[in-house]
Amino acid sequence: MVRNPERRRQLLDAAVEVLAGHGSRGLTFGAVDRGSGAPAGTASNYFASRDQLVDELAAHVFERLAPDPVETEQRMARPHSRETERDLMNWLVERAMADRAAHLALFELRLEATRNPRLAPAVTRHFAGNLAAATADHVGGGFPGDRSTVLVLYLAMNGLLLEHLTMPDLLGDEEVAGVVDQIVSAIVPAR
Structure with a gap:
């Protein structure tokens, strides 16, 4: 090799x-x-x-989409509140727009896994690892909510990213920011 x-x-x-x-x-x-x-x-x-x-x-x-560790550390040093969660979700959207191709590739990988049963376990493993890391960061980091909060937030943000990355003219940047605010307010409990 x-x-x-x-x-x-x-x-x-x-x-x-x-x-x-x-x-x-x-x-x-x-x-x-x-x-x-x-x-x-x-x-x-x-x-x-x-x-x-x-x-x-x-x-x-x-790996390509992993956020900068220094910036992550700075953002995670803030109080773990709904407002910090909102900032992190807006940052996720910013990073998605900055590397649109990688996020579109993630959507294509999901589709590939549904069409190729030999690949499904491997591709699913990578997505499951990502979700597990997000859950550990949220729950272990003391953010408001529990595992189900992370799961619903993960699913809602993936849906928003799918819409915004595949049909960028459907929602403008301001509307996306408003939707992020609504998602976080609806899902992440206030303290």
Whole structure:
């Protein structure tokens, strides 16, 4: 197996762009090679199969979307209140808009998992890990609410991101901010 981690990252970043721009059917080794500027056949040297590419892509997208740890620490240093939760959800929307392709790739990965039962467990594992981390941060961090609060907030924010990222002209930025405020007010208890 080829062991150039920088090249592997470039291929995975190209795969994110291909998946976001062309959907699951467009995600081929050739498209990834072209998207990364690598010679033909490079992606197939790094990934034994398309399934392996998709599995690694799921992990890569979550790593790519991970927030800056310093900024996260600063935001988490604030009192763990509904207002801080609102700030974190608005920050999530900002980050989603900043890396729209990665978030669109997440939606495509969900669809890919529904169509490919061999991939479903691996892709689901990555999403479950993300939800578990969010739950641990919320509950363990002492934010208002419990596990069900996190689950409903997670589902509501995913729905909002799906609407805003796939149909950006449907809701304007101000309306999205208002919806975030309504979601947090409706779901996260006040203290």
